[in-house]
Amino acid sequence: MLKVQNYINGNFHDPLLNKWLNNYCPANGEIYGSIPNSSKEDVDNAYIAAQSAFPSWSQTTLEERSHILIRISEGIEANLDRFAEMESKDNGKPLSLAKTIDIPRAASNFRFFAHAITQFSSESHQSIGLDAVNYTLRQPIGVVGCISPWNLPLYLFTWKIAPAIAAGNCVVAKPSEITPATAYLLGDICNEAGLPKGVLNIVHGLGSTTGQAIIEHPDIKAISFTGGTKTGAHIAKTAAPLFKKLSLELGGKNPNIIFTDCDYKDMLETTVKSSFANQGQICLCGSRIFVERTIYDQFKTDFINKVKHLKVGHPSDYKTDIGALVSKSHLEKVLSYVEIAKKDHTILCGGNKVTVEGYENGYYLQPTIIEVNTNDCQLNQEEIFGPVVTMMPFDTEDDVLQMANQVKYGLSATLWTNDLKRTMRLSNQLQAGIIWVNTWMLRDLRTPFGGIKASGVGREGGFEALRFFTEAKNVCIKY
Ligand SMILES: NC(=O)c1ccc[n+]([C@@H]2O[C@H](COP(=O)([O-])OP(=O)(O)OC[C@H]3O[C@@H](n4cnc5c(N)ncnc54)[C@H](O)[C@@H]3O)[C@@H](O)[C@H]2O)c1
Ligand SMILES: O=C/C=C/C=C(\O)C(=O)O
Numbered sequence: 001m002l003k004v005q006n007y008i009n010g011n012f013h014d015p016l017l018n019k020w021l022n023n024y025c026p027a028n029g030e031i032y033g034s035i036p037n038s039s040k041e042d043v044d045n046a047y048i049a050a051q052s053a054f055p056s057w058s059q060t061t062l063e064e065r066s067h068i069l070i071r072i073s074e075g076i077e078a079n080l081d082r083f084a085e086m087e088s089k090d091n092g093k094p095l096s097l098a099k100t101i102d103i104p105r106a107a108s109n110f111r112f113f114a115h116a117i118t119q120f121s122s123e124s125h126q127s128i129g130l131d132a133v134n135y136t137l138r139q140p141i142g143v144v145g146c147i148s149p150w151n152l153p154l155y156l157f158t159w160k161i162a163p164a165i166a167a168g169n170c171v172v173a174k175p176s177e178i179t180p181a182t183a184y185l186l187g188d189i190c191n192e193a194g195l196p197k198g199v200l201n202i203v204h205g206l207g208s209t210t211g212q213a214i215i216e217h218p219d220i221k222a223i224s225f226t227g228g229t230k231t232g233a234h235i236a237k238t239a240a241p242l243f244k245k246l247s248l249e250l251g252g253k254n255p256n257i258i259f260t261d262c263d264y265k266d267m268l269e270t271t272v273k274s275s276f277a278n279q280g281q282i283c284l285c286g287s288r289i290f291v292e293r294t295i296y297d298q299f300k301t302d303f304i305n306k307v308k309h310l311k312v313g314h315p316s317d318y319k320t321d322i323g324a325l326v327s328k329s330h331l332e333k334v335l336s337y338v339e340i341a342k343k344d345h346t347i348l349c350g351g352n353k354v355t356v357e358g359y360e361n362g363y364y365l366q367p368t369i370i371e372v373n374t375n376d377c378q379l380n381q382e383e384i385f386g387p388v389v390t391m392m393p394f395d396t397e398d399d400v401l402q403m404a405n406q407v408k409y410g411l412s413a414t415l416w417t418n419d420l421k422r423t424m425r426l427s428n429q430l431q432a433g434i435i436w437v438n439t440w441m442l443r444d445l446r447t448p449f450g451g452i453k454a455s456g457v458g459r460e461g462g463f464e465a466l467r468f469f470t471e472a473k474n475v476c477i478k479y
């Protein structure tokens with residue numbers, strides 16, 4: 001049994017009120033560990049540790065901070081197998097994915113911000129004719145809160161923590177209560193890397209208890225949150241009267257737009273990934289596929305054919321393409337959309353639970369393709385966040401643009417075409433924070449990352465993240 005503990009002031013602690021949650025393994029449905037359900041008192045202790053560490057950490061040279069972050073990155077890499085096994089067990093994702101994507105990216109997050117902070121600079125303005133010069137300081141905020149979801153656990157947790165501490169802040173962080181294990185392992189790595197006590201504090205627990213205590217804490221002055229749109233709205237409502245700085249990365253219902261003139265083979269292979277990678281549980285998945293009518297039937301046949309060959313299986317089996325969904329309740333939520341499809345649409349492929357031999361109580365679902373005939377339907381308007389995509393044909397660029405934008409979300413969009421002018425037109429007009437053309441999930445960590453509309457507020461990545469985690473202070477000197 002894995003007993004996860006809070007990491008506060010460089011030490012591991014049980015929750016003060018001794019309240020615990022069960023940790024389930026999605027691959028077999030069994031309880032395999034316990035997680036603190038931390039209270040306000042635990043969050044207060046984490047805050048006190050962070051606040052005490054702040055004066056010294058915020059004055060630590062950039063070179064020293066950078067060295068420590070690189071050592072954390074190396075520590076994650078040195079323990080790649082252990083981290084990957086834990087991530088896969090906790091989340092249900094294929095071990096191969098955890099090993100090649102999640103954990104390497106967590107290490108890259110620390111390495112990237114170790115370098116980025118040494119290149120971060122602020123502005124100065126010469127006020128010509130006024131005999132003055134203005135320069136802008138970029139000061140760390142103090143103690144900040146980082147709250148992350150279950151789908152890419154260590155990947156998204158470190159995507160927040162690394163820039164926060166690189167910029168000189170101290171952190172109170174909460175990973176998802178559904179996938180806490182790799183965040184727990186990170187504590188030891190931070191100690192070994194020489195991160196001073198209290199710079200990073202990790203409290204585990206439910207959103208409604210532990211998370212709520214973080215967002216309500218009067219002295220935690222910024223919250224970086226990734227998760228569902230409903231939770232994001234609640235956080236915004238709570239944080240606004242406390243005047244906290246907020247970064248919200250929320251849900252998506254991203255269009256994948258396929259034109260006849262695309263590189264077909266490349267498009268087909270990538271579309272299988274953008275539909276079903278990580279069991280479709282990536283906020284950037286292209287869950288609404290729009291195909292130009294001239295190649296619709298061909299695409300439908302080829303796509304179904306490829307998807308039928310995906311292997312649903314135990315996450316540790318290297319032949320597995322699709323692992324288990326993260327939890328029983330999430331599987332039930334995804335299945336409720338399949339029920340809607342049975343009544344109102346055509347299921348082209350999948351739609352059933354899968355029994356994996358030896359792991360009969362695991363949360364497995366076939367990759368599912370649903371044909372819809374309107375973009376107005378529930379399946380095209382609500383985020384399903386599972387291995388379920390819809391597809392429908394379109395006739396003109398204007399039609400598809402209208403459908404792509406006719407949704408409350410605006411996170412990403414993927415475009416498959418070789419027509420340059422069309423690419424430019426659509427990239428300008430698509431309502432999304434991220435546009436991929438002839439690719440998907442190609443990430444350069446320097447680029448702004450985030451959504452518009454109900455997909456969030458603010459941007460992560462590169463200097464955007466360092467700007468978020470600092471306050472600009474302008475100094476005007478008359479000479
Ligand atoms: N835009 C992005 O970059 C991005 C990335 C990954 C996931 N997501 C979204 O996340 C969702 C799936 O993740 P989830 O189910 O874990 O989301 P969630 O909103 O339920 O939970 C996310 C985190 O918020 C915490 N939380 C819940 N209630 C809280 C509260 N009242 N106060 C403070 N914290 C609270 C949870 O404990 C968890 O740590 C999907 O909607 C997905 O699209 C978005
Ligand atoms: O599920 C959401 C995926 C988010 C990805 C990133 O934040 C990233 O790649 O930086």
